[in-house]
Amino acid sequence: MTSPTLFTQEFWNDPHPVYAALRQEAPVHPVTLPNGMEIWLVTRYTDCKAALADPRLSKRQGAGDNARTLASPVRSPLTHHLLAADPPDHTRLRKLVSKVFTARRVEELRPRIGELSAALIEPLRGKDGADLIEEYAVHLPIQVICELLGVPIEDQADFRHWTSVMVSASAGGPGVPEAAAAFVGYLLGLIERKRATPSGDLLSALIATRDEGDRLSEDELTSMAFLLLLAGHETTVNLIGNGMYTLMTLPDAHRRLREDPSLIPAAVEEFLRLESPVETATSRTAMEPVTYGGVTIPAGAMVAVSLLSADRDAERFPSPGEFDLNRPDNQHLAFGFGVHYCLGAPLARLEAQIAFTDLLAAFPNIRLAVPPADVMWRPGTLIRGTVALPVLLQ
Structure with a gap:
């Protein structure tokens, strides 16, 4: 199976048959990404879980790869965050923000x-139809993360555009350098304003925080703000969108959730497993030869872990393509595994549970306004989500 089979609009719209074929063929595949990067793609659940926790795969060494086309003054402020660090730096950085994302907080x-x-x-109640992405799913997580960080909500359209461009199919594609430069400029200005006039938000706290007497470097501070803004909304937007798309194609499940909202937490876990908003974990570099499922990846190679493929692996999940509200032991990998397990998982789960509860209560007859096959999915190896989600509300 060749790389072009992987990266077409037909693939983006329905990657699951391709991933199923890849899993059957071999556990790991050398492929070429749309931006020309050569990587080794891990596709089976057991091997993906092992790779996510493997200290021989360096996030720090892999961090700058997607940003190699960016000029250094832009690249450096975007690549010194949690997902681009190995222990002990990762441990130090994660400790600074982890208390904000505990289940209790x-x-x-x-x-x-x-x-x-x-x-x-409220403004949707009087409408017959809407684009659920642009009129609801985008705004809820953006408003939450903006309030947590202390980012002016009126700036959301700008950084929504920048992040959307930056997680597109080709990391070196059109508009990426400009979007990255604009985002860095925005963050530097925001940090300076917070430094001059601090408040009770997370960004002000990070600016002021000392860790064992040592402040965050400027690049670490900017990178942390970038990661929290990007991860704090991109993933949850698509968790809500992907989940509602899935539900609207399953009338029986739709009816059960509408009649019994107590099932919604279980439904969120199945949405995460079936259509993970993160298709592939951010890349790693093999610091020595590593072997998964009998396939050896050479030292120095870039490694990508397909969360979407792992969570449809029939060796781990019986009837993996079915939506099962009673699925036992649903230990999906949508939030990753190991030291890089998603810090914001409790927040994403809560936002999704509230979103599905509220949408089904307000619009019990919500349904797709187009055939499922006409819904277009965003191109990209990192984020999985629909371009738009047209629905009928009444």
Whole structure:
């Protein structure tokens, strides 16, 4: 199976048959990404889980690869964050923000997230149809992460555009250098304003925080703000969108959730497993030869772990293509595994649970406005989500 089979619009719209064929053929495949990068793609659950926790695969060495086309003044402020670090640097950086994302602290946000969700739903009540991505799913996680970080909500359209361009199919593609430069300039200005006038938000706290007497470097600070803004909304936008798309194609599941909202937490886990908003984990570099499923990846090679493929592996999940609200032991890899397990997982779960609860309560007959096959999915090896999600509300 060749790389072009992987990266076409037909593939983006439905990658699951291709991943199934790859899993059957071999556990690891050398492929060429749309930007020309040569990587080794891990596709089976057991091997993906092992690779995600393998200290021989360096995130720090892999971090700059997607950004090699960027000029150094732009690249450096974007590549010194959690996902681009190995222990002990990773441990230090994660400690600085982890207390904000504990299950207890996140649960305290429930009333405010509920208020934001209700405010977004209200203008939809009188409409017959909507694009659920642009009129709801985008705004809920953006507003939450903006409030947490202390980012002006009126700036959301700008950084939504920049991040969308930067996670597109080709990391060196059109518009990426310009989007990255604009984002860095914005973050540097925001940090300076926060430094001059601090408040009670996370970004002000990171600026002021000392870790064992040593402040974050400027690149670490900018990179952390970049990661929290990007990961804090891109993934949850698509968790909500992918989940609602899935639900609207499954009338029985739709009815069960509408009649029994207590099933929604279990549904969120199945949405995450079936259509993970993160298709492939950010790349790693093999610091020595590593072997998965009998296939040896050479030292120095770039490694990508397909979360989407792993979570449809029939060796781990019986009837993997089915939506099962009673699925036992649903230990999907949508949030990763090991030291890089998603810090924001509790927040993403809470936002999604509130979103599905509120949308189904407000619009019990919500359905797709187009045939499922007409819904277009975003090109890209990192994020999986629909370009738009046209729905009928009444």
